[in-house]
Structure formats: C-alpha cells, structure tokens
Amino acid sequence: MSLWRGGEKGRYETYKVPLRENQTVLDVVTFVQRHLDPTLSYRFACRVGMCGSCAMTVNGRPRWTCRTHVSRVATRGQLEIGPLENLPVIKDLTTDMRPFFEKWQQAKGAFVPSQTRGDEIERIRPDSPARIAADAAIECINCAICYAACDTVRWNSDYLGPAALNRAWTLVNDVRDGATSERLQAVAASGGCHACHSHQSCQELCPQQLNPTASIAGLKRRTMWAYLKGEI
Amino acid sequence: MNVRLYVWQRLTAAVIAPLVLVHVVVIFYATRKGLSAADILARTRGSLTWASFYGVFVVAAAIHATIGVRNVLTEWSPLRDRGAGLLASGFGVLLFLLGARAVVAVVLP
C-alpha cells in the first residue's frame, strides 16, 4: 500500500502490510503506525462509522476508512491512501477541517431556538412534509466526504459545500427554528446553494446514503421564492 | 452565483427552451430543399411575429450566455466575481448588439 506522507508538498510512500480477512482500511493504516512507522499521522475515534473523523482518499475516492473493507477496494492487492481532497493537508493523512466547519457556521448550521424552556414542547407530526424532508437529510456525521468529492468546492473556494447546505436544509424544515430568513439569506448569497451544478458526487459517495444534491435543490427553490416574494 | 443571477439564469432558460424547439423545427422545415436567402427573407421580412420571436430570443440568449460565461470564468479562470462579471457583461453587450443587428437585417422590409 502507498500512503501520503508529509504536508501539501508530500509524496506517496510504499509499505507492505499483511493481508488478513475482515480487515478495514483503517486497520491497515493503524498497522503501519503500530508496526512500521510510529510517526504516521491520521485521525479516527469511534471505529464504527458514527463519528465521521476517519475519512481519507482511498484509491481515488473519499471513503470512511473504518467501514471500508480492504477486500472491497484494493486493486490487485494494492491500496493508495491519501488525505481528503479540497482541505489543507496538515501532515500525512490528516487534513485541517476548519474551512469545512467554518462553512457550517456561515450557512447558519446551528439551531436557533424560537421558544424557551418555559414553553410547552412543540408537537411535530412525523408525517408532516417538512419533517419528512428534514428526516431525509438529518443523519449527517460531518465526515467531509461530500466536501472532498465536490468539484464545485474545488473550483469555487467560497462555495459552502454539500454538507453545510444539507444541514441548512434540515433547519429550514424545522418548525421550531427561529432563523429561517437569515439562513435563507446566507445560503442565497454568492457561494451558496446556487453554485451547485448537480454533479451528485456527494450523493454517490455519502456513506450515510444522504442526498445533499436534493437538499440543495430544495434550498434553491425555497430561496428563489423567498427572493421573488421580497422576503430575502 | 447568488439568487438574483440564478433567477435570471433559470428564467431566461425557461424562455429560451420553447424558442429553441421552434427554431429547430424551422431549421428542419427550411432545409427540406436546401437553404436559400430568398426563402428565409420571404418568411421574415416585414413579419412582426418573427421580429418579436427573434427579438425575445436574442435578448434572453444574451442574458443567459452572460451569466453562464460569468460562472465559467469565476470557476475556471483566475478572475473573481467582479472581473468575471465585467468581462462577461462586455461579451453579453456584444452578443446583444450583433443579435439585434441580425434581427433588423432579416425583418426590415
């Protein structure tokens, strides 16, 4: 297997690791760090596909390495593992995720309560259209695979990216949230949802099988009508 | 692209699509026995219908192309929003002027 070593201007270096049954990509990266080179830097936490911290580029595709079996992705017994695309490389397989999370904030990805703890709990019907739309997009684990796979991000550094816009879409559909118009304004600016070209790479590669392209299309619609009605 | 440019881009697209269909049907009709200037001009000269058809077509296409070229420039050239907007607008004005001249050329009796 070859692993990216160094910062932005690094190179791929080759390692030999034993082939075992039921081995994930994260397992073999860990093997290198434990047995071949303890200076290898990479990031992981839960190892069970919940935390979203172990995403890397595996044979040209961004993947969650803890849930990706080597047997499924190795070509002729070989793996090439690099850091995620579209993010600054810190060292080896770790990227600086700050731009990714800063864009969550720019897209107003935080819930803004419209009530206090003194109010009664809001009743939300699970079968209401807004809740169905929010539920379809809610299971994001912030792994940045979509962000790394998006060429609109690559070509337009201001673009908020699939994950942040998908998050904004869930909040726009949350009736308890009190910042819809600010959020629509944020995602309707230059670099917002209208920059999306519907490549659908985000949908194709999302490990949670979410469809950010559909969420972004929803935002395009909502912001367009809000704009035409003079609300934003 | 912000929501304002998006609305203009998609609105002009929606206007252009049916016009393109008519245009293609006319192309198929006009090429049935080869193009000739006499045939084309006999159809268009003095026709208010064709004048407005091509007039709307030129205006919508110029706006649509301007925004499209601007978006390509912002992504694929070192130009940023402002520079790309200026360059694309220059192209759009040229497109509009040439288009308006062409419409005048074929509809004026």
Add this chain to the structure above:
Amino acid sequence: MTLRHLRHRHSALWLAALAHRLSGLALAVFLPLHFLTLGLAIRGEAPLESFLRWSDQPLVKLAESALIFLLMLHMFGGLRLLVIENLSWRDGQKQAATIVAGVSAAIAFFLLARMF
C-alpha cells in the same frame, strides 16, 4: 494527488455537467458568428445568398449538425436541471442524462441525413 486519482469524475452526471458547460461555451462562441452571417442581409439578399452557397460544403453541413447536437444537449440537459430544481426530487438522473445525450444525437443525425 494528481487528477487521474479523482475517480468521481468518471460519473455520468459529472460528465453531463461538463458537457453542459462545454456545449454552452461552444454555443456562446458560435452565436456572434451566426449573428454576423445573418447580418449580411442588411445589405440585401445577395451577400446572404452567397454565404449560404458557401455553406453547402459537406464539412460545413457536418459542423451545422454538430451545433444542433450541442444545442439539443444544452437544452434538454438544462431542462433536466430545471425539473430537479423546481419539482420534487426524482431519482434516476443518470438514466435521464443518458437519454438526453441519445435524443440529442438522434435529432442531430436526423438533420445531417436530411441535409445530404
């Protein structure tokens, strides 16, 4: 990390977006020329007629049907986007993009056959 490593670029929808952009650029380059030739009629029928006779060459006819292909690709591809952006989401976009390319090629080929 060279470009050949970016495997998501093999996707049909990525290629559809690229085709949409390149066809749009090609049409933007063609339009001024189209307008200039039609503008020949400003000095009467004769200059336009002589251009049209020049355009009877097989190579020009081939280029014309290629332009029709690009125009159809751009229009139907754009309609596909207008549908997913303005109506509720529907799956099967890869198939839709393939149909767009197929129908566009068929129309262009039909025109080519008609001109010869």
